[in-house]
Amino acid sequence: MSKAKTAYACKACGAVLPKWSGQCPDCLAWNSLEETVLEEPNKNRRLSGYAGNQPQAVLMLDAIEAQEETRMLSGLSELDRVLGGGVVSGSVILIGGDPGIGKSTLLLQTLAEMSQIAFNDSPPVTHKKAKASPDSNPMPLYVTGEESPQQVSLRAQRLGLNVNRIKLLTETHIERILQIAKAEQPRIMVIDSIQTVYTDVLQSAPGSVAQVRESAAQLVRFAKQANTAIFLVGHVTKEGALAGPRVLEHMVDTVLYFEGESDSRFRVIRAIKNRFGAVNELGIFAMTDKGLKEVSNPSAIFLSRHEEEVAGSVIMVTREGSRPMLVEVQALVDTSHMPNPRRVTLGLDQNRLAMLLAVLSRHGGIITYDQDVFVNIVGGVRVSETGADLAVLLAILSSLKNVPLSKELVVFGEVGLAGEIRPVPNGLERLREAAKHGFKKAIVPKANAPKDPLPDIEIVPVVRLVDALYSV
Secondary structure, eight states, rough: OOOOOOEEETTTTTTSSSSSSSSSSOOOTTTTEEEEOOOOOOOOOOOSTTTTOOOOOOOOOOOOOOOOOEEEEEOOOOOOOOOSSSSSSEEEEEEEEOOOOOHHHHHHHHHHHHHHHHTTOOOOOOTTTBBOOOTBSSSOEESSSSHHHHHHHHHHHHHOOOOOTTTTEEEBBBHHHHHHHHHHOEEEEEEGGGGGGTTTOOOOOOTSSHHHHHHHHHHHHHHHHHHEEEEEOOOOOOSBBBSOTHHHHHHHSSSEEEOOOOOOOOEEEEEETTTOOOOOOEEEEEEEEEEEOSSSSSHHHOOOOOOSSOOEEEEEEEEEEEEEEEEEEEEEEEEOOSSSSEEEEEESSSHHHHHHHHHHHHHHHOOOOOEEEEETTTTTTOOOOOHHHHHHHHHHHHHTTTOOOOTEEEOOOOOOSSSEEEEOOSHHHHHHHHHHHTTOOOOOOOOGGGGOOOOOOOEEEEEEEHHHHOOO
C-alpha cells in the first residue's frame, strides 16, 4: 500500500507548501501551517462550485433578467436588520463567535420563529421582499455535529420554544447530510458546526483546512442548486477571527460575528460581509434565562445617566449601520509614575488615541505626556468610526481638569491632524436622535449644523479644536 502524500496548508490563506515553515510566505502569518493529506487525483470527482460539471453558455450581461431576491423573515427584527431585510433564499451565512456566546441559541430561536411564520402560527410580518419558496419544505433542518439530540431538546425546552416543526439530524458526514437534505428539501438548514463536518474525498481529519474548505464548497453548491438558505456555525481563534482558511469567508454570501463581553448580558451581531445588504450593520440582543431578547432601542441601554455630573464623561452619537446610537465615552487621566505613560482603550483604537493626544497637545495646548490616559466606551460597544474623536478629547480634558461637563451635552465630530473639526456622515439624524432622548446642547462640526434650527436642542458649530475646547 503506497504511503499517502502530505503537505502543509496555511490556516489563514489556504496556501499549500511542500514542507513546514514557521511563517507562511504568502500571507506572512506565523505558526499557521498544518499538516494535511493530499488526495489522489480523481477524474470522476466533481469540481467545487454550484454549477457542477454542467457546461455553461456565455451570455450577454444586458440580456440577463435581473430578478429581485426572495427573502424570508427570521422573526427576529435585529437579525433581519443585519442581514439586510431577511434571509435570502439560496444564500450561505457564516456566523462565528466565542464559545458559549449564544450562536446555537440564536439559530435555534431563529428556526423556531421561521417555522411558525411559515405555517402562519404567528402573526404575519409584512415585508415587501418576504415571500416563501413554493417548491421547498417549510420545516427547517437543524444539523448538529457537536451535541446530542437530547442536548438540543433540553435547550429548546429551557428557552420555551415551539419546535414541533423543526427537524433534527445528528451527522458529521457531509455526503450523508446532503443526501438527507436533498430528500427533505428544507427551506432553511443549519450546520452546527462546519469544523465538525468531513468528506470522504479527503483523508485529513475533520476541522483541517482541506476538510473545511471542501465541505463548505459542497454546501454552497447545494444551497445554490436547491435554493436553500444555509447557516454555518464557525469556531473562532483566540484572536477572535474565524478559524480555518480565509477562503471560507470568500465562499459564503454573508459573514456575521456574534460578540459580547463575558460579564455582560448584551450580545452584538455584526455583518462583516454581506452580498445582499450593507456591511457593519449592527443587531443588539440581551441574553436572558429564556434566550436572546431583541433590543429595539440600544441608546436607552448603553446610555447611563448619572445622578450628578461627573468629570471625564461625555455622551456621543455614533452610527452603526443605518441607525444612530447614543453611547457614553469615559476617560480617566492620572499622573503617571512610569517612564512611559500608559495609553489604554476599551472599545476604541489605541493608535487613534495616541494620535488624538498629539493633536490635543499641538493645537489645544493640553499636555499629557506625563499622564496615564484610559478611555472606555461604556457597555462594551466598539466604535470604529472617526466621529468619536471630539468626544474622546473632551472627555480627556474634563478628566484632566476635573471639571464635569453638562449632562445635557452631546458631542460628535472628526478631528484632523491640523486641528480642524471635520464633518461626519448623517449629522442631522444624529442630532434628531439626541433631541429624542432629551439632550439640550450639541457640539458638532460646522458642516453638520442644520440650516434650520431644531426644536429643544441648541447647536454649537465648531471649526477648530480650540473652538470646541472653549465651548464647554
